[in-house]
Amino acid sequence: MNYFELHIGDYAEATQHLSILEDGVYSRLLRKYYASEKPLPADVAIVQRLIVAKSKEERAAVEAVLQEFFVLAEDGWHQLRCDGEIERYRSGEPERKAKKANEEERMKRHREERAELFTKLTAAGAHAPWNLPIKELRERVAALPAIVSGDEPATPATGPETLQVGEPATAPATPATATQTPIPNTHYPDTNTQTPTNIGINTPLPPKGGRKRSREPVEEPQGFVRFWAAWPASKRKESRGKCAEVWVREGFEALADVIVAHVEAKRDQTDWAHDGGQYVEAPMVYLNSRKWEGAEVGAMHQRKREVVI
Structure with a gap:
């Protein structure tokens, strides 16, 4: 347990007769009880060591508080109020796990939606601050033209049905590859695969021993x-x-x-x-x-x- 409820009125009524030292000892024992979620050890000396009770007065205060507020059983010193709170906490664990899982799933969907909205804005040439609220992001995307959001095609479809009667159907022009000049290769080819056909025009031969092919740079978006x-x-x-x-x-x-x-x-x-x-x-x-x-x-x-x- 990471926290527990402390009812000030009930606590004050039950502990007003304790000295400041005994009150501090009782508070430490309660924190140790809730943190471990189990009874305190039956050996009083171990309990004293757990809460760092070193002096004679401190060890005596531990014994007094245990005798008054705890009950010794086979598995250790029990505190009835603590046992009830721990049991209530454990019974709510499934609900807390389900709530956490739902929150994680909600955040995942939220991040995915934000990424999708930013993608649509970027595709439309628009920009928005990274911390813009999701509601405003939705409004900006909704205000984009329909052609951007994909509701309508970017260009009207064309085909043979658009030809007029008597109009010749011409094929798209195809370049005459026989007259094209190959682009010179500005990189040294890998000498292991080099042949006379893959050397660019006016490209100097690599030095003897070969030279590794340079990695093509990535086009920067x-x-x-x-x-x-x-x-x-x-x-x-x-x-x-x-x-x-x-x-x-x-x-x-x-x-x-x-x-x-x-x-x-x-x-x-x-x-x-x-x-x-x-x-x-x-x-x-x-x-x-x-x-x-x-x-x-x-x-x-x-x-x-x-x-x-």
Whole structure:
């Protein structure tokens, strides 16, 4: 149990005759009882050690409180009120688990809906702050033209039925491939597979021993370009190509507005802005850790902590 109810009037009525030391001992025994959810050990010496009762007076207070407020049984010292509260707590455990599962499922659907709405906005060329309330996001998407939301086709369908009588049906023009000039290869091919047909025009031969083929760079989406421009300059701002690969592979383009807005907020309001940016993390770490997700959840709801004293 992480908390328990303490009725001030009942407690004061039952303990007003105790000394300050005995009252403190009783409070520690109750906390230990609820934390372990089981009776205190039958050995008084062990109980004294559990609540760190070292002096003669403290050990005597433990014995006095146990004798007055607890009942010794085969499995240890019982406190009847504590036993009842623990039993009530355990009986409600299934309901708490179901409530937690429902909350997790609700949050999952919420995140999926936000991602879908941001994707539609981005496809329409619109942008929104990463922490925009879900209600306003829905309103913005609903206000998009029908052509963007997919209700109507982007272009009218055309086909043979649109031809007029007597109008010739012409096939689309096909380029004459025989007259096209091959594009020169600007990279050294892998020497293990090189043949005279795959060497580009005017391409120098690789040095003896061969040279590894350079990896083709990933085409950077517009959202990633904005992300990289927003990222503050620091000694850890590196590996742009690898970051772009992660961006494309994980589908972060749909969340570009969320990510860029979060980076701009951290850049201006956190310790990133102090000491010349020496505390700015690497963008690769930021992307792999999905740091913006925790901030988004934190902005949507505040965790409640129930403590009743």
